[in-house]
Amino acid sequence: MQRIVIIGTGQGGQQAATSLRQEGFAGEILMIGDEPGLPYQRPPLSKAYMASGDADALLLKPAAFYERSSIILRDGTRAARIDRTAQEVETEDGARHGYDHLILATGARNFRPPLPNLDAPGVAELRTLADAESIRRRLAHTRHAVVVGGGFIGLEFAAMARAANVSVTVIEAAPRLMARAVSPQMSDLFLKLHWSMGTEILLGTMAAAVMTDADGNAAGITLADGREVAGDLVLIATGVRPNVELAAEAGLTCRNGIVVDGSLLTDDPAISALGDVAAFPGPLGRHVRLESVQAAVDHARHIARRLMRPAPQPYASVPWFWSDQGKHKLQIAGLATDADDCIVLPQPTGEPVILLFKEGCLAAVETINAPAIHMSARRLIATPSAVLAACDYDLRQAAKTAAPVAH
Ligand SMILES: Cc1cc2nc3c(=O)[nH]c(=O)nc-3n(C[C@H](O)[C@H](O)[C@H](O)COP(=O)(O)OP(=O)(O)OC[C@H]3O[C@@H](n4cnc5c(N)ncnc54)[C@H](O)[C@@H]3O)c2cc1C
Structure with a gap:
């Protein structure tokens, strides 16, 4: 070749x-x-x-x-x-x-939802360095940011904007945050964390149009039920x-x-x-x-x-993901979708660890600010739940004896 x-x-x-x-x-x-x-x-x-x-x-x-x-x-x-x-x-x-x-x-x-006035100045999206540069410039003069989409990017932006003292409203069509990627329990935890940062979150709420002012600049979002959320920066974060x-x-x-x-x-x-x-x-x-x-x-x-190389193994890496939202590092080992069972393990310090199972085997582990448990979890995906139960779901202990996973 x-x-x-x-x-x-x-x-x-x-x-x-x-x-x-x-x-x-x-x-x-x-x-x-x-x-x-x-x-x-x-x-x-x-x-x-x-x-x-x-x-x-x-x-x-x-x-x-x-x-x-x-x-x-x-x-x-x-x-x-x-x-x-x-x-x-x-x-x-x-x-x-x-x-x-x-x-x-x-x-x-980025997916651009079919909202009227989506091209108005003051409407932003975030995928590239050029997008980020433009948002960063605007943010210095922003009083209220309206975020359409309560997924990872929208919520990371919301936390970052709150830290910069910008008030924020997040509009999410689904009944919970990050619904495509995390368990309902983790969605609920992050709802409370964002509330504690002072972010307003509207769940189960559809955006209908970008509102504009007399000069044609974005002035917020009109919701499908007719309510209006005023803001001088609108971030569209509705997936890719x-x-x-x-x-x-x-x-x-x-x-x-x-x-x-x-x-x-x-x-x-x-x-x-x-x-x-x-x-x-x-x-x-x-x-x-x-x-x-x-x-x-x-x-x-x-x-x-x-x-x-001749005759390589098929691709078999364990998926993992992180998202930093304010001071909270969410880490996910495995795939949280399709789980049929869940165990929430309270931690003596910090947020609980969430174990998700599919057909009796560990499918995913969600943690917040617990990198050591996350690293152990990556080694344990697909382990039968009985094996984990035998060591009281102590993932760090279980990982010491687990067979190495393919990477
Ligand atoms: C703001 C933001 C925050 C993120 N945070 C996280 C995170 O915390 N954790 C995490 O795991 N992931 C995160 N991600 C996702 C992660 O960045 C992507 O999954 C990763 O970049 C995917 O890599 P890729 O090479 O597949 O695609 P990309 O990095 O998107 O690269 C694809 C490139 O191909 C170019 N291209 C497309 N078509 C053509 C063409 N016809 N000709 C030439 N070039 C073309 C595109 O312009 C782009 O430059 C984040 C993404 C964004 C936008």
């Missing part, structure tokens, strides 16, 4: 290039990304970056790394088309780049959609993401997909798409290993 092209210069694309070199790939690596500049991490955009404004601290690697590793980085360049027959990627400037293997790391973009268009137009199967097999290959053996855009066979036996640093990084490492 002579030439590997990676489309997308985010967390997963960057890791794929790095891991290929670590695995000994000596051929050409070309990264094509439509964002300007060096690859950077997104998680701090809704956390530390908002306070510090330090964009250099976001970089995944310094500029010298790409030169030293002979990785060609075409930033600010959009891939427009994949020609699978010729094994070439065409970029928007008309250039064609041949590949022996292609890695699709195109990530996701995977960037599948390139793959779909090239005839690859896409269903809530680019569908890949257990080794992260698409239906074309010369094309892999990873991270936010990849729908892969998950731990519960059905295809899942995870929006996390862990998935992007572990997928990338797996693809690099598979390309460089």
